[in-house]
Amino acid sequence: MLRFAVRRLLGLIPTLLIIVVVSFLVIRLAPGSPFASERGIPPEVLVDLKAKYGFDRPLHEQLVNYVWRLMRGDLGLSTKYPNRTVNDLIADGLPATLLLGVCALAWALFLGIGAGIIGAIRQNTGWDYGFMTLAMVGISLPTFVLGPVLVLIFALTVYVLPPAGWGDLRHVVLPALTLGTAYAAYIARLTRAGMLEVVRSDFVRTARAKGLPEHTIVFRHMLRGGLLPVVTYLGPATAHLLVGSVVVEKIFATPGIGPYFVDAAFNRDYFVVMGIVVLESSFLLVMNLLVDLAYGFMDPRIRYE
Amino acid sequence: MSAEPVLSVRDLCVYFRTEVGVVKAVDGVSFDVLPGEVLGIVGESGSGKSVTNLAVMGLLPRPPAYFPRGAVHFAGRSLLDAPDRELRSLRGRRMAMVFQDPMSSLNPYLTIERQLTEVLEVHESLSRRQARVRAVDMLARVGISDPERRLDAYPHELSGGMRQRVMIAIALMCGPELLIADEPTTAVDVTIQAQILALIRDLQRDRSSADRTSVVGARRSSPEVAQAGQGGVAPAAGATVSTVPTVSISPTTPTVSTVPTTPLRPMSVILITHDLGVVAGMADRVAVMYAGRIVEAADTETLFAKPRHPYTRALLQSMPRLDSPPGQPLATIPGLPPDLSNLDAGCPFRPRCPLAMPKCAESYPPNFGTVEHPVHCFAEEGLQP
């Protein structure tokens, strides 16, 4: 299993490389220039600026330079914030985004798996319908609707939580709830579907025939198989969660990397955009690998050499 | 053997509320199972044989299933209205079931050991280690070689025959008085079928002989006797078994001699199958089911030699025989089994019966045979039993 993991890890590198190249080309495709917004820059300054960022070089040379620097961990310079490197910007915003992502994930798992299990065990009862309808609502409510509504209720009507900002734990609550609810809804549905498949299976009937108590049947027999679909979903879901949500960070003025991203796309701040893309893609690839490994743990029929 | 039946089923009815109407899967089934006997229940798919036994075990989901009338008594207790807790304490401990397909009936995510030991942990409060010792012993008893290693395996790593043996081992862990085997050989290769049946027969015989009680008192008995007395000790109801496992490491199979404080009970087996051949070699008595009812029941020899119900006769005739002349077409029973949501008042076999009379459409035939050999057929009316 270990060799499999190492092999896959190594295999990530070429994939990541391709992603970098493709993203690089795609973003350069977009018309416009990083300096277009500045009010009338004298041409000589423009030439200097371009040289500073390497934009005067042919495209393929820029690409190679970028990859070379990337391998040494240097993500380049920002055009919007001339004195900051992309590494700085990301280091600035990442902690907040990560914290938000982790809390949202915890919420999503707790609510989602719990609701899913209860819905499956009490299938077609009030609990089931209630939870599944709530799940549907959760999926249907966009974050940019849910967020403001939550703020309206909890911050502006009942003064329990701060409407925005960042500082202490209370500031994490609303953004985490907003971000995590949609994921919780998906997880709930997946858990329920997975558990239902298991509930009907023959080996659960055998477990009942043995006279085992209900809680043993649920936790020892049903969960392992029932949670498999959730694990698959969790791979990409965690990656997206960890990179945070542009919308949520905008609504709650969370000092994360989300807003940087949108602005960078707007302003053609190439290196910032690339940096965040590289970050998110790496997360995604690593999470996918972790999911595959987890599968091997959970299902003894899957064994990797 | 005492005459008090282990299991007593009286006029059991199991109906299902479905979208197409009420399906009468079982409609008035009565039979007894005496201690130590093997009862075969024969019928085609849809005859109700599995549902009957699932109902006995309490494994049918209550909506949509319901029991409009009838009673089931096991060891003196009424089962149909018993609370879940009571049923759960009986299941696995005093009555156990072996299911048809061992691949899907075993949990693929748990080791064999877990699936064996959890029965003991729940019903006899043994520790993990004590239970493991018993598990090794039981695996050896069901004929699995190298049981220690097999314990750590997962179901998919075993062959079909071994899996079925494991299922039997699981069922017998606590030494139940009643073993229900639902088509135990159907999902298994033909060559293994005979082995499985022989195994069940041996295990059952080991438990049936009343001579065992004298062996039980010994602390450390000779290997053969100890082996023979191993087949699960069934305590009388309410008694607790204090077991002092002493493991003697022998080259092949470890033996555990136990110190029970109560006498043994023999084991009865209900063998469910559609295959008459299986029943012929194994059962003491046979009940033939059709469309949710028992149409005939007798001891095995009598049933095969002198079948009285047209369905039983047709079943026997449809079995290919080695001595039939070559080129002779196989006999079949014409028609299809009835729609269980749409039964009329008469005999359900009527559309396919060569002896059908107008009377057969009016009401279900009562028993025109004897108590030991009931036959529900109007054609038997007036005939000498």
Next chain:
Amino acid sequence: MSALGTSPTSVPAAAHTDETLVGVSLWKDALRRLRKNRMAMAGGYITVTLTLVSFLGPFLIRATWGYDYDLQNLNYGPRPPSAAHWFGTDFFGRDLLTRVLYGTQISLTVGLLAALVAATIGTVYGAVSGYVGGRVDSLMMRTVDIIYALPYMFLVIVLVTIFGKSLGLLFLALGLVGWLMTARIVRGQMLTLKEREFVVAARGLGVRGWTILSRHLIPNTLGPIIVYFTLTVPTMILQEAFLSFLGLGVQAPRPSLGALINDGALHMAVFWWELVFPGSVMATLLFSLNFLGDGVRDALDPQMRGRT
């Protein structure tokens, strides 16, 4: 296998009559099951109602009151809901109900068109990839994997900035990003179907590749394609709203539900109606579409066949 589920298999096995069994086509069976699913039908009705209201409503409103989505009335300013303005007015005195209805129109149109684009591209791509197989297939699927690994938002934002902020091309941009899943599913189906006997027979008769694809293979894949389509529409609507919320996508003064919600969020402390009404409409729309999509999926799911 007899299960402890709702229908023991030993029972329905005998549930047929002496007459010949009547076969049920996949579509009729699915339609019947869909109709029985009350939540899905409710979702369907609500969606249809919303569509009708959003397209016809503005005419009625213009006839009654003369409002339009860009008709400003600066003396008015933002006003709470009243008899004259059922949803109230926004910062510029524009009737909110009209704007919400227009926004819904746009959401529905863009969502539907984008989903169609995605479904078409995905189907063709996946069908070709699956049918041709071999190295071409591997290459095509690797491409999909890579595009899949790129952050979705990144692609969308970049595409939108490329296409400018033209409404006409918005759905194209969205569709171009959403075809991946459909392609994967169609390709998977192709791989399974390709080896089936009826395809081998057709090929043996000399039928050309493209004809086989269009006449035999694709119709058999329609089930999952339709399911995915119905699930993609609400996603596309969401994406459009999300873009508008960020300021990309539909531009002012044209209303979009997303933009309305954004504006509403800014002032919600004081002018709550600016948030609540567009938000509720958006939520209802997505909610009903999701239920409908779920119902379609359940109806077409082959595993459920014969279970009811």
